[in-house]
Amino acid sequence: MVDLVVDKLIRRYGALQAIDDVSFTVKSGEFLTLLGPSGCGKSTTLGALAGLDKPTEGLIKFGDRTIFDSKKNIYVSAEARNCGLVFQSYALWPHMTIEQNLAFPLKLRKVGSAERTRRIQEVLTLVEMQDYAQRYPNQLSGGQQQRVALARTLVYQPSILLLDEPLSNLDAKLRDKARIWLSELQAQVKLTTIYVTHDQSEALALSDRIAVMNKGKIVQLGTPHEIYSRPADPFVADFIGTSTFFPGRVQSVSGECATIALASGKTIAAKSVKALRAGADVVVAVRPENLRLSAGQGARMGDQGTLLNGRIVSRSYLGATNQYLVNIDGVVAKTETPEDFSVDTDVSVWIPAHGSVVFAKDS
């Protein structure tokens, strides 16, 4: 268990800056997720930690040990880093039983036979696969194979666990289950973990902290709650959860709260992450759960908030709830509620106070 430090990491491929000056620290035992769209540099960053790829510039330390330093020309090989790496594909040896698959990395590390047996037993119990030791990989489901892949990594007691989209080959139901299971496992083993995913709900559910990446940069680093409730920019507001963006202009500013005039002339109070000046063009981001619909127009749903008028554009039945697209002042917003509204009816849209965040228009 060690702290991990990444400082000013850069990886260029020709003209492309796949990692563009990335710095972060992970505390011992912490679960940090790199979250972002495909191609934003998550796997390249993970590969740099694992020693699969040599970055162009920067510094990486595991605890007191420098494993990469471009200035001092230090580059520790992958084998000597003792990272546990799990990918989307399980990559188990098909001709070996589960037990033999797990024994393999231990034999490489010259672990004796009795100790091998003990550790394999222990780690298979940890991933709840103790009854499958004599099976072959093709006799297991995808979810079971992924557990074995994780066990094969845990069995050699890595100092850091690196997981690259490990659940994305599983179907939706299994992925939900595996997520809960992984979260419980992490609480038991307390390994410093870097988890890569493009799936925001996975990141929110599993992580102590999330680093949101876009185009090779970390655009925000914080707890799931911080990232969701105080997104640093419109990209984060839209990538984590969804947001509807209303254009507007700053009327007045008081501390971190700004009053914004929307196109309709109505005003809305919104939190601002960065300082804004009166008169500036802005966008106000509102989460679907903060757009509360009720029948007819002019119906307030509380003392503090903003009332807007809307018209239902479309409705999708989702079983427990309905998803609506609502035209509000020319902006089409997505929201959900179990209540029934027909297409083309007028509705009131109530946005409670503290239910919106404002960004400068050019951010």
Ligand SMILES: Nc1ncnc2c1ncn2[C@@H]1O[C@H](COP(=O)(O)OP(=O)(O)O)[C@@H](O)[C@H]1O
């Ligand atoms: N070996 C490589 N050669 C050239 N470009 C690469 C190479 N590996 C990755 N890239 C590019 O670097 C960017 C980041 O890739 P990657 O880290 O795999 O993204 P992610 O894992 O976030 O989807 C992408 O534009 C990708 O095409």
Ligand SMILES: [Mg+2]
């Ligand atoms: Mg990737």
